[in-house]
Amino acid sequence: MPIKADLDAIDWKILRELQDDGRMTNVELSRRVGISAPPCLRRVKRLEDEGIIQRYRALLNAPALGMDVVAFCLVGLNRQSEVDLKAFADRTRNWPIVRSAWMVSGESDFMLHCLAPDLGTFQTFVIEELTSSPNVDTVRTALTIRQVKDEGLVGI
Amino acid sequence: MPIKADLDAIDWKILRELQDDGRMTNVELSRRVGISAPPCLRRVKRLEDEGIIQRYRALLNAPALGMDVVAFCLVGLNRQSEVDLKAFADRTRNWPIVRSAWMVSGESDFMLHCLAPDLGTFQTFVIEELTSSPNVDTVRTALTIRQVKDEGLVGI
DNA sequence: AGGTCTTGCGCAAGAATCTTGCGCATCCTT
DNA sequence: AAGGATGCGCAAGATTCTTGCGCAAGACCT
CATH class of the missing domain: 3.30.70.920 (Lrp/AsnC effector binding domain/regulation of amino acid metabolism (RAM) domain)
Structure with a gap:
């Protein structure tokens, strides 16, 4: 179980963006948070692996x-x-x-x-x-x- | 505002899968619902355009x-x-x-x-x-x- | 100070996926 | 039975993903 994660400003930006649009491409995400695509993808993977990002869900119109x-x-x-x-x-x-x-x-x-x-x-x-x-x-x-x-x- | 949508069995499968994993690739999604990738992508786009899929969100670990x-x-x-x-x-x-x-x-x-x-x-x-x-x-x-x-x- | 180790970035290239146009089959309508 | 509409799959170019690698910046120890 995760200790309180230590996240820097870029990690928080990533979390905010993926909450807002969980299907954004990694290229677009990396552009928005200000780093290149490969380290951005590695950060997302890390957030997923550590359980900080639990899952992605499509929200439907009831x-x-x-x-x-x-x-x-x-x-x-x-x-x-x-x-x-x-x-x-x-x-x-x-x-x-x-x-x-x-x-x-x-x-x-x-x-x-x-x-x-x-x-x-x-x-x-x-x-x-x-x-x-x-x-x-x-x-x-x-x-x-x-x-x-x-x-x-x-x-x- | 949408009239009650008419969705077939494949559309419902798509909705279920994307609720379960909103970041699934279209190739994987198409495989799961049993059609090829292009028509699958067109269905997803249609569901998004009609507002049935409202958005995608990363769910975080509070x-x-x-x-x-x-x-x-x-x-x-x-x-x-x-x-x-x-x-x-x-x-x-x-x-x-x-x-x-x-x-x-x-x-x-x-x-x-x-x-x-x-x-x-x-x-x-x-x-x-x-x-x-x-x-x-x-x-x-x-x-x-x-x-x-x-x-x-x-x-x- | 200087050397070493760690961390994390960006580049590059091959693999995978996305995206579009197009042809064809099926079904419904006339 | 002909015509039209719907929706599938194929194919190819564009985009994105993914991995390995080199390099720079900071931490830490001696």
């Missing part, structure tokens, strides 16, 4: 793909033993509507980021799957109206 | 970059007029700790996805910036313990 409902669910369990937490975490992985999930501390135990084609599908999921799932105590949902900010990890 | 705290904030406002909502949305864009934000309906008005180097920084942000921001009524936070699922938009 409504264009027929996914009109984005929502968050805050789930509270009755029991929070390690076994219970793991059991629920495993269950989230088998629900396609749940796209991302976090174990959290606070008033709830899990935060679910959900995506559904329509409101009916989402409500059916919440009522028939989530609420009626073993050990689930409370479910609070927040339907998103629109996303107002979407940045990568590293600041502007 | 702890390795010194960001140890991931949290969600549910923010409720006193007044929810269009002007008030827009004012708060604008403010989220100027807070570097807030990486993504959604306007939501339900018990709260905004969901914030936050990232901070340590707990102190995050608490200072919540108390001195967020809670004391004009028109902010309630703030509920959920610190994440760990992420248990992380998928792209399109199902497995």
